[in-house]
Amino acid sequence: MRDVSRLAGVSQMTVSRVLADPDLVSEATRLRVMKAIEQLGYVPDRVAGSLSSRRTNFVTAILPTLTNSNFADTAQGLAEALRPADYQLLIGYTMYKLAEEERIIRAMLSRRPDAIVVAGMVHTKPASEMLLRAGIPIVEIWDVPDKPIDHAVGFSNFEVGRAAARHLLSLGHRRIGAIGSRTDGEAIDLRGESRLAGFASVLREAGIGDELIVREGTAPVSHDHGAQTISILLERAPDVEAVFAVSDISAFGALMECHRRGIKVPADLSLMGFGDFDIARQCVPAITTIRVDAAQIGRLTGEMLVRLFNEEGGAADLQPSTIDVGFTLVPRQTTAPAVLEAGLS
Template sequence: MPPASRPKSVTLQDVARSAGVSPMTASRALSSPELVSQGTIEKVRAAVEATGYIPNLLAGGLKSKRSMTVAALVPVISVPQFLPTIQTLTEELDRAGYQLILGQTGYDHGREAALLNTMVGRRVDGIVAAGLLQPGDAAKRLARLGIPVVETWDMTDRPLDTLVGFSHLKVGSAVAGYFLSKGWQRVGLATADDQRAGLRREGFVSTLGREIPTATVKPPTGVPHGRRALTELLHIDPQLRAVFCSSDGLAEGVLTEAQARGIRVPEDLAVFGFGGADFSAHLNPSLSTVHIDGAAIGLHAAQLIIARCRGETVDQRIIDVGFRIIERASTSSPPR
């Protein structure tokens, strides 16, 4: 649209003129309604509706030094395991008057740093990250400016600020213990090559006490990656008995490839996932997995970031939500 034909922005003065009040009274009716009469509030709101006025939140934020926005960074928006966290985080922030800005890092450290710098430039009040933020200039800037940060979906004893998560090392070790309890010896691993999946692999292999066939794929992982991973694992060991997958999506692909090859699950091959995605219970056979309470992570993260944004003291800086192993048909002993 040419500049000359652009519609003129409606200002607070236009609203005040339409309501028959002063600009100061109109401003108070919108930002501090307790200071004016109910009749004035109704007149100003009617004027807002009639004129199509949109308040300049940035200008208000510059005055109060608060933007009432929180940024959330996730590796990939479409990954099912992060969705309950983002949904709960959004709902809890909304109840407290904050809006969420979502950014996707794509498992790229450079992209993460660029997003952090952009969010700081946008004057967000706080940042929630799925995973641990990478050390570097961007993270140092957050600490220097005192911007509240909640790291999630991981565990460390030295978070940048606060943390809600669990140990991926312990997840891998627990799954290995489950495999050992079943007596499975010829086992393999289908895993993404990101940092958190690497920790699960480390815990799994360490508890088993030996190296195992491993198929590594690029995240985000899904059915095609799982099919290729099982093909690779069977090429390494045609007598493979069980597979631990770094995501439920990857495990779904392993199940699909097994069925295409006529391999029975769990009679011939046991398949185990990670993440506790909703669809895992509805696959055929249903998928054994490590369940993570993503909604609880979102709730705790919201409570921490709201408290920190308000300048309140946080007694518990690190919250471990733990995890649960859920056994389903894909690893259970078949009936006689």
Template sequence: MRALPPSKSATLHDVARHAGVSPITASRALGNPSLVSPATIARVQQAVEATGYIPNLLAGGLKSKRSRMVAGIVPALNVSQFLPSVQTLTESLAQEGYQLLLGQTGYDRAREALVLNTMISRQPDGIVFAGLVQDEAVRERVRRTGIPTVEIWDLSRSPVDMLVGFSHPAVGEALAAFFRAKGWSRVGIATADDHRAQQRSHAFAAAFGAPVPIAQVPAPSNLQLGRGALAQLLREAPDLRAVCCSSDQLAHGVMVEALARGLRVPQDLAICGFGNADFSAHLFPSLSTVAVDGADIGRRAAQMVLTRCRGEPVAQPVVDVGFRIVERESTAG
């Protein structure tokens, strides 16, 4: 197949002619690949490369009333616990010809409303929001648009539309029970100040049954903030025996600070994180944590949006994926 001269803008008809298929087949291969064979998709993609064709998504969207775009909104792109969800969400949508447009709120409620309003103005076919939409006025606006919306990584009896997540208070209560079962009485909490981390921390403190010192840091947390959090906790409670952290990144910092002070982990100080980041199993000592199947969350959210885009009802609009405590060396013994 010969490429067209650079001076001529390629059309879908040019792609179809080069691929030896009808224009409607070429359109399906690009916009709804599940309707055509893999061999046809490959031929059409080769034709796209040869002709330099760039689809006019705006024009196509006006005809079909579909933008083929789903808005994905996360607190911050550098928070590792959300990455598996973003990856599987992107892949699952792409298989059906949809693209994910990412925005981040920076853990700021005012910015959350701004990002959501901006995304809505672009008329996405769906919205996937990490967390619960906090602003009631924005929640109502999202409902009125009728855009399929999935809140993820949280749990609520009254979601905006659909939800895939788990209970953060239940995580805090489970961790408190885990610490009590270990026989630790002098424990502390290192936590970020975002809504979900606060839910876990408050539930832990309430369920533990004894005073628990808390070091709070701004979200998103990192290694440096973790080191500072442990320093604060040790000033308040020099005999601290264990620390519950709101993220693996924060726990990593707590571990580094403990080792820098000559404290042995877990013999002198036990540490537990949250999120099961990819590095947590490979630290020395390896980090105990709370695992949530983020990839499954992203996959389920994509399926919900795609089902609604096909005009079909979602059988289970609220899904609790649960969580599990993964014990490793940092709390062993």
């Protein structure tokens, strides 16, 4: 900063004002200082500045993965909403492991973020305690917990599953299954499991068993997972009429396996997924799915945080504490009404 002040011909205090509150400095002085900063390649020490301001100007986002385009869209929406307020995004990913989430939370808190955004509402006990005691805004995303740690922006994965089951039932299907990943390993897709739980609840309400819900493999799901898991389902119930996959990714794998087996979709079997991924829109036939605006989740979270940061102390309650973005069922070509057996009405 001393070098910048000498080159620009101003005091160090003026350089500090240009960086912290440029509106207090004349345009000519600001441009002279910024030119000196550019010439010297000076990078302000945000950590040193945070010792007095108690702000680090970065937000931590903890996501299951970045290979899933929906989570990537959420991160982008969050970053875009934070950028005008000069907040940067620091991302950690858990690989669907609660123990890894706990480790990341501990590591990130040691770097003093101004807020933490975390996907999901289920955490280890130590992780929950750290978040509760953090003294900064915490936003749980991609779900709507009954009792959020602080704030939440998302939708009900349980209701997504219920909507999927109701759709397949409305088409007249009765031999209905679903495919997801196992829940007895280290990596668990808790949101996918919540969808399956909602799906099963509607089947039971309709007097249909949930024994055709197959959980196989570990999170995250893949095209291979969809192919392998629907193979297990078809071996167990060759007469299955309709299948819900917890993700379009596994739904696409299941669709390809049906093609290989000569099973016509939707004439022989209706299939639907979740997420409205590009591949679901572009494959043939296009996959019936449930759409969530992933980027909107990020934008709304960022806007919520900026408002919180502008409140006195940065931790005031913001109402409502939970924002439900909802979801939309998108019927496409992989689902169709059940075909009645000849002679039946």
